[in-house]
Amino acid sequence: MAARAPVPRAAGSPPPLVLADGTVEALKWLALVSMTGDHVNGFLLGGTWPALFAAGRLALPLFAVVLAYNLARPEAAARGLHRRALARLVLAGALASPPYLALGGACVGWWPLNAMFLLALVTLVALRWEGSDGRPAQAVALLLVGGVLVEYCWAGAALGVAVWRYCRRPTWLAAVAVLAAGAGLCWINGNLWAFAALPLLAAATRLDLPVPRWRWVFYAYYPLHLAALWLIQRGLGANGAGF
Numbered sequence: 620m621a622a623r624a625p626v627p628r629a630a631g632s633p634p635p636l637v638l639a640d641g642t643v644e645a646l647k648w649l650a651l652v653s654m655t656g657d658h659v660n661g662f663l664l665g666g667t668w669p670a671l672f673a674a675g676r677l678a679l680p681l682f683a684v685v686l687a688y689n690l691a692r693p694e695a696a697a698r699g700l701h702r703r704a705l706a707r708l709v710l711a712g713a714l715a716s717p718p719y720l721a722l723g724g725a726c727v728g729w730w731p732l733n734a735m736f737l738l739a740l741v742t743l744v745a746l747r748w749e750g751s752d753g754r755p756a757q758a759v760a761l762l763l764v765g766g767v768l769v770e771y772c773w774a775g776a777a778l779g780v781a782v783w784r785y786c787r788r789p790t791w792l793a794a795v796a797v798l799a800a801g802a803g804l805c806w807i808n809g810n811l812w813a814f815a816a817l818p819l820l821a822a823a824t825r826l827d828l829p830v831p832r833w834r835w836v837f838y839a840y841y842p843l844h845l846a847a848l849w850l851i852q853r854g855l856g857a858n859g860a861g862f
Contacts, residue, residue: 635789636688642823643685644830647837649819650681655844662722662848663855676812677819679734679771679804683779684820686738690745691786701746707838708739715842718849730768735841737769741779749787774803 638646657675660668690701712735719725719733740762748758762780766773778800785793804813 633785633789633791633794636786636820636824638688638823639827640832641828641830642826643688644832645826645828646681646819646823647685648830650678650685651837651840653681654678658844658848662724662852673810673812676808676810677816679737679775680778680801680813680816681819682734682738683741683775683782684816686741687745687779687783688786690742691783696749701742705739705742705746708735708742711838711841712736712739715845718842718845721849722845722852724845731770731772732768733841734770734775737771737775738779740765740769740776741783744776744780745783771804771807774800774807778804 653674653676656671657678660666660671660675664671666672686704689695690704692700695701712733715733715735716729720729724733725731743765744758744762747753747761748755762776763773766776769776778797781793781796781800784790785797801813801817805811
């Protein structure tokens with residue numbers, strides 16, 4: 620059965636995003652597959668497979684939607700979901716940093732921080748925005764400062780926050796913010812493939828997929844798959860190009 624919308628639809632507002640719980644998990648698995656293919660292409664194949672690169676542009680938008688949708692659930696704040704997700708994302712990001720840097724994922728030194736820290740930033744902004752003493756201005760300041768430090772910069776972080784705001788309260792302003800952040804992500808990617816997540820998401824709202832939730836798989840998989848790719852890269856003597 621489809622999960623209920625985080626908030627009811629107000630008159631004149633765009634439709635809320637409503638996804639079945641199993642479908643949310645399916646989107647997460649699709650993002651994992653696209654991310655893995657992108658990393659294999661970038662770190663082991665020298666970026667020589669354009670199809671894998673294109674498919675990889677779906678990973679961040681889909682991860683952002685899954686995280687934002689779960690953070691926007693009505694019971695999320697009361698259950699402490701934001702703080703738990705933040706701790707797990709930071710831990711996964713820290714564990715992933717050594718293989719990420721060894722693979723050549725950073726551009727200069729340690730910068731930018733890997734995608735787990737980007738998702739952690741989105742979570743922190745959401746927590747600061749709507750916490751018990753929520754302060755939106757401070758949340759936006761966190762987004763502006765933190766966006767400099769993570770992969771996909773402000774565009775990637777803003778996309779997650781904009782989707783979260785839309786899920787919390789669907790408005791045309793939030794919809795425009797999602798599209799603007801998506802456009803920024805396309806500019807960073809150098810192509811329009813990130814927008815391919817939109818028809819996938821539209822189709823997902825019509826599906827009720829019986830996919831069970833595996834709570835820790837995502838957090839464990841990210842550092843483990845980077846470590847595996849590093850070991851393979853060393854074994855093959857490959858010089859993978861960063862993504």
